[in-house]
Amino acid sequence: MKFQGNVRRSIRVLSLLVFSFCFGLAVLGGSSTSQAAAKLRLDPGSVKGPDACGECHKTSIQKWKATHHATSFKTLPRKKSAKKIAKAMGLKRIKAGSDCLTCHFTSAKKGKRVKPIAGITCESCHGAGKDWIDVHSEFGGKGVTAATEKPEHKVSRYKKSEAAGMIRPSRLYDVAQNCYSCHTVPNEKLVNVGGHPAGSKFDLVAWSQGEVRHNVWYSKANNEASKNRKRMMYVVGMALDLEYALRGVAKATQKARFAVAMATRASAARKVMEKIAGAVAAPELKAILAAANSAGLKLNNEGPLTKAADGVQKAARAFSAKYDGSKMAAIDAMIPTKYMGEAIP
Numbered sequence: 001m002k003f004q005g006n007v008r009r010s011i012r013v014l015s016l017l018v019f020s021f022c023f024g025l026a027v028l029g030g031s032s033t034s035q036a037a038a039k040l041r042l043d044p045g046s047v048k049g050p051d052a053c054g055e056c057h058k059t060s061i062q063k064w065k066a067t068h069h070a071t072s073f074k075t076l077p078r079k080k081s082a083k084k085i086a087k088a089m090g091l092k093r094i095k096a097g098s099d100c101l102t103c104h105f106t107s108a109k110k111g112k113r114v115k116p117i118a119g120i121t122c123e124s125c126h127g128a129g130k131d132w133i134d135v136h137s138e139f140g141g142k143g144v145t146a147a148t149e150k151p152e153h154k155v156s157r158y159k160k161s162e163a164a165g166m167i168r169p170s171r172l173y174d175v176a177q178n179c180y181s182c183h184t185v186p187n188e189k190l191v192n193v194g195g196h197p198a199g200s201k202f203d204l205v206a207w208s209q210g211e212v213r214h215n216v217w218y219s220k221a222n223n224e225a226s227k228n229r230k231r232m233m234y235v236v237g238m239a240l241d242l243e244y245a246l247r248g249v250a251k252a253t254q255k256a257r258f259a260v261a262m263a264t265r266a267s268a269a270r271k272v273m274e275k276i277a278g279a280v281a282a283p284e285l286k287a288i289l290a291a292a293n294s295a296g297l298k299l300n301n302e303g304p305l306t307k308a309a310d311g312v313q314k315a316a317r318a319f320s321a322k323y324d325g326s327k328m329a330a331i332d333a334m335i336p337t338k339y340m341g342e343a344i345p
Helices: 004-017 033-039 050-054 058-064 068-078 080-088 100-104 122-126 151-163 172-183 188-192 204-208 227-250 257-279 283-292 302-322 329-334
Strands: 106-110 113-118
Touching: 050 058, 050 122, 058 122, 068 080, 068 113, 100 172, 122 172, 172 204, 172 227, 172 302, 188 257, 204 227, 227 257, 227 283, 227 302, 227 329, 257 283, 257 329, 283 302
Parallel strands: none
Antiparallel strands: 106 113
């Protein structure tokens, strides 16, 4: 493996670089506001904003407002570390004219302009809501509530919501993919020139079970996810970690901080996946490892590494859709029990 001599030093450096622990990492750039809007993961014209979700999910939104995902809207632009990165990249404002908007903020179209309206919101993970939010919140007629909705209508409502673009929690890979697309930063210039971390020490279980456990609609008390759910989250999360690390190495063109960080991450994720595959009998896990081992972790190797990442993605999606975690007790000792932050009461 390339960059091996720098691996141990890179781990120590990266741990010091990571700032803020519970919100997405920016992908800074020097484009104009209109160009940045075109690169946003969410179509600003389709974003409804957290208040629209809060009409039904009052408890969820109330808890979200106290999280780093929400408060970063005001605190991030004031951080010395963020200002330092922006200056190094030639940016005057983090909230305007840059791809910081993609991960750190939720942007919506206001008149003819695109403006950030909040931090990381419901739509950041579940998709822009314009086309599905009305369908998702219609329970079957006047006076009908979620509690009195007919089972067949609920099934139909969920199906229509997903068809219209909603990413429901049952689609674990797709929801978690949004986490990793921001908690890794496949942008060589941003890391090497801007001094931005190449990624956070993100773990899907440890971070999702912290402040808002993404379980408030069903439990009301913000309880932890079930044991089976956490098993699935751990495996799918590690597969995504591996996938996005490979995509990062694919972008590496010079032996510097970015290349070392991404290669280190890919190597570590691959070792964890080997342990998981040794404990859980699933052909999809073997397919993940086969794909990951099909390309070398070296500079200027974008084609093979991207193909390897695509192979990991295909197998991870299949795993996520097929299993429920009920037969995976063998990995319980691997799953984190300490979470990032206290649960919002």
